[in-house]
Amino acid sequence: MEFLSALVVGGLFGSGIYLLLGRTPVRLIIGLVLLSNAINLLIFVAAGLTRGKPPLIPDGAVVPPEAVADPLPQALILTAIVISFGVLAYAMVLFRQAFETRTTGDLDEMRATDT
Amino acid sequence: MNILLIFPIILPLTTASVSLLFWRFRRVQRLLGLIGSAALLVSAVLLLKTVLDQGVISTQLGGWPAPVGITLVADLFSAIMTLLAATMGFAVTLYSLGTMDARRETFGYYPFFHFLLMGVCGVFLTGDLFNLYVWFEVMLMASFVLLSLGGEKAQLEGGIKYVTLNLTASAFFLTGLGILYGMAGTLNMADLALKLDDIGSSGVITTLSMLFLVAFGIKSAVFPLFFWLPASYHTPPVAVSAIFAGLLTKVGVYTLIRTFTLLFVQDTAYTHSLILIVAGLTMVTGVLGAVAQNEFRRILSFHIISQVGYMIMGLGLFTHLALTGSIFYIIHHIIVKTNLFLVSGVARRLGGTFELKNLGGLSLTAPGLTVIFVISAFSLAGIPPLSGFWAKLILIQSGLEIQSYVIAATALTVSLLTLFSMVKIWAGAFWREPVQQKEARVQAFPLQTGSTSQWIIYLPMVILSILTVFIGLMAEPVLDLASRAAGQLLDPSAYIATVLVSKQ
Numbered sequence: 001m002e003f004l005s006a007l008v009v010g011g012l013f014g015s016g017i018y019l020l021l022g023r024t025p026v027r028l029i030i031g032l033v034l035l036s037n038a039i040n041l042l043i044f045v046a047a048g049l050t051r052g053k054p055p056l057i058p059d060g061a062v063v064p065p066e067a068v069a070d071p072l073p074q075a076l077i078l079t080a081i082v083i084s085f086g087v088l089a090y091a092m093v094l095f096r097q098a099f100e101t102r103t104t105g106d107l108d109e110m111r112a113t114d115t
Numbered sequence: 116m117n118i119l120l121i122f123p124i125i126l127p128l129t130t131a132s133v134s135l136l137f138w139r140f141r142r143v144q145r146l147l148g149l150i151g152s153a154a155l156l157v158s159a160v161l162l163l164k165t166v167l168d169q170g171v172i173s174t175q176l177g178g179w180p181a182p183v184g185i186t187l188v189a190d191l192f193s194a195i196m197t198l199l200a201a202t203m204g205f206a207v208t209l210y211s212l213g214t215m216d217a218r219r220e221t222f223g224y225y226p227f228f229h230f231l232l233m234g235v236c237g238v239f240l241t242g243d244l245f246n247l248y249v250w251f252e253v254m255l256m257a258s259f260v261l262l263s264l265g266g267e268k269a270q271l272e273g274g275i276k277y278v279t280l281n282l283t284a285s286a287f288f289l290t291g292l293g294i295l296y297g298m299a300g301t302l303n304m305a306d307l308a309l310k311l312d313d314i315g316s317s318g319v320i321t322t323l324s325m326l327f328l329v330a331f332g333i334k335s336a337v338f339p340l341f342f343w344l345p346a347s348y349h350t351p352p353v354a355v356s357a358i359f360a361g362l363l364t365k366v367g368v369y370t371l372i373r374t375f376t377l378l379f380v381q382d383t384a385y386t387h388s389l390i391l392i393v394a395g396l397t398m399v400t401g402v403l404g405a406v407a408q409n410e411f412r413r414i415l416s417f418h419i420i421s422q423v424g425y426m427i428m429g430l431g432l433f434t435h436l437a438l439t440g441s442i443f444y445i446i447h448h449i450i451v452k453t454n455l456f457l458v459s460g461v462a463r464r465l466g467g468t469f470e471l472k473n474l475g476g477l478s479l480t481a482p483g484l485t486v487i488f489v490i491s492a493f494s495l496a497g498i499p500p501l502s503g504f505w506a507k508l509i510l511i512q513s514g515l516e517i518q519s520y521v522i523a524a525t526a527l528t529v530s531l532l533t534l535f536s537m538v539k540i541w542a543g544a545f546w547r548e549p550v551q552q553k554e555a556r557v558q559a560f561p562l563q564t565g566s567t568s569q570w571i572i573y574l575p576m577v578i579l580s581i582l583t584v585f586i587g588l589m590a591e592p593v594l595d596l597a598s599r600a601a602g603q604l605l606d607p608s609a610y611i612a613t614v615l616v617s618k619q
Contacts, residue, residue, distance in 0.1 A: 020283070025275075032282055039289045046297030073296065076245055080289060083252045090259055091278050097263075098271035113273045113346045 005045040012038030023107045025095045032091065036084040040077045047073035117174040119165055120187040120240055122158035123197050126151060127204075127233035131226040141220050145212055148225035152201070152208040155232065159194075159201035166194040167596075171603065171613040173242060181615045182306040186242030188614050191600035192442060196239045196369055199449045202582075203361045204232045206575035210457055211354040213572040214464075219265050219352065227264070231257035231358065238366050242614050244295070244302045247370065248288055251334075255281050258363060261355045262347060273347035280343035284333035291326035298323070305614035308377050308607060317381035324379035324386055331374070335367025337427065338396040341420045345404065348419070349412035349469070353460030356412060360419055361453035365445055368426045372441065375430055376604040383433055391431025395522050398424030398529040405536045411459040411469040411544065414536055415452070418495065421529060422448050425510060428522060432513055438601035440509035443594060447494065447502040447586060454491045454579040458484060461572060462544055471540065476549030483573065485545050490580045492541065494587065496534035502586035505594065 012034050019031030050069035057064050098110075130151025137143040166172060166189050175184035189197070208228070215224055234254025241247050263274040296302055298319070299310040311320055329340070336344040344364070348356055371390075379386055401421025408414045426448070429441025459469065461484050466474040478485045494501035497508075507530055514523035586593050603609060 028279065032279070035286050039286055039293060042290060043293035043296065046293045048297065076296070079249065083249070087252065087256060087282060090256070091282065094259070094263055094271065094274055094278060097266065098275055101268065110272050110275065113269050113276070113350055
């Protein structure tokens with residue numbers, strides 16, 4: 001399972017970066033989305049996959065009776081999802097606004113502020 | 116529960132939230148902005164005083180002890196950075212009151228300004244790597260809005276570059292975090308410092324540290340990763356440029372110094388030598404970029420890059436004196452660079468443009484501004500007895516001390532080129548005869564002498580200039596402060612012990 005997940009993470013990273021290098025803004029946005037999904041999955045896999053053992057503690061006990069899945073990575077991922085959602089929504093509006101006045105959608109032509 | 120650690124985060128948050136409630140009342144927002152940043156300044160001074168008296172302080176939020184709870188911690192370096200952030204926040208708020216246009220104020224300039232300050236202070240005070248990431252995002256989100264607020268074409272275009280590259284940097288950071296958690300099972304920095312020592316296989320950790328180097332390298336605009344900075348910093352209003360220039364890249368430098376003194380010290384021969392090489396290249400490319408520019412704010416933007424090189428040069432050399440130099444340099448740089456950007460704004464108001472070829476004669480029309488510029492520019496170039504001289508002296512001396520002659524020579528040469536490009540601004544904007552322009556200066560709107568708005572614009576620049584001169588003339592107390600902060604960085608045992616013991 002870990003191996004399969006690692007392959008998926010690698011695939012997502014690869015396609016994300018490939019799309020980032022493209023010249024259209026839509027590709028750029030999708031690239032960022034894939035990249036953030038790749039990272040969320042990576043955090044999940046890197047912390048170790050445990051199947052079918054939810055981190056629940058029975059009534060009255062203080063510690064779980066047996067080894068359970070680590071809940072912290074899921075909390076981290078949840079935070080990261082929320083953040084990337086907000087940031088990507090903002091980026092999308094910004095891109096739309098910036099390309100509103102343009103006839104081409106080519107990122108390479110945005111050179112006015114470069115040096 | 117050390118309440119002082121929470122104030123620098125909660126005060127800007129309160130200011131921003133209350134300002135949002137008064138969305139339609141510009142005057143109330145302005146007043147709140149001023150009060151909020153003054154309160155932040157007071158709390159930062161108190162924090163530094165407490166850390167000076169008691170050593171490292173820390174507190175755990177959420178009622179759990181250290182590796183699990185939400186750690187806030189302040190050693191001297193954090194406290195100094197927080198104070199600098201608060202000072203710049205206060206100075207730039209004053210400047211904004213006099214210069215920000217009504218439209219931007221109506222659309223939430225002051226709330227986002229304080230969200231930005233909250234993010235910056237959060238980065239300085241957190242003791243947990245994941246919280247560091249969250250604070251980074253708070254800061255970035257606010258900076259995205261501030262950068263594109265107003266929606267001018269150049270702003271949107273600069274914004275795209277800034278947003279994309281900073282999101283990529285965050286992606287690298289988060290990747291590193293995920294792998295680090297998988298390896299060590301904790302993200303509390305003090306706890307990590309202990310656990311990484313036990314893991315042993317330094318090869319893996321060094322590989323991992325490179326992810327962090329790239330992530331923080333993009334944020335602090337070091338050599339091959341700085342291209343977002345000169346493409347975006349000259350586009351927003353001057354007040355925004357000034358606070359970005361003063362604080363944001365320095366947040367990256369802070370995190371670099373923090374992680375590469377506390378966490379990734381297993382293979383310093385490799386990591387810190389790499390940082391040193393990057394530092395040298397950053398200095399040189401930054402200053403060469405500045406020499407090639409002819410626009411006030413673009414020159415200053417490239418200088419930020421060049422000076423970040425000096426700051427991480429101290430980290431690369433990794434001795435007590437070198438880190439002292441780095442911290443001294445950061446103190447000096449934040450004050451001077453913010454001030455220079457503020458000066459560029461007034462020059463633009465008087466001359467109608469940022470282009471040096473169309474400016475001129477400011478030494479006749481604005482002698483006060485000229486004095487302020489000369490103080491800051493000479494300090495940036497490292498002319499004694501101003502603050503930049505001591506900062507560079509310490510760094511170069513620390514390089515010579517451990518026979519790193521190449522980097523010392525680079526630092527000296529770059530300092531000469533810095534002087535050259537400062538003289539270029541001096542000659543273009545201040546010294547020569549006023550340029551006769553055929554077309555009307557559409558956007559020049561001179562200040563009325565003696566008006567309130569003139570006072571409120573000049574006040575922060577005067578304060579920052581006095582600080583620069585003060586640090587130059589009374590270098591010893593500041594040097595002593597930086598030296599103690601560097602001592603705490605090199606020997607993090609007090610930091611670790613304070614975080615892991617405090618259980619309130």
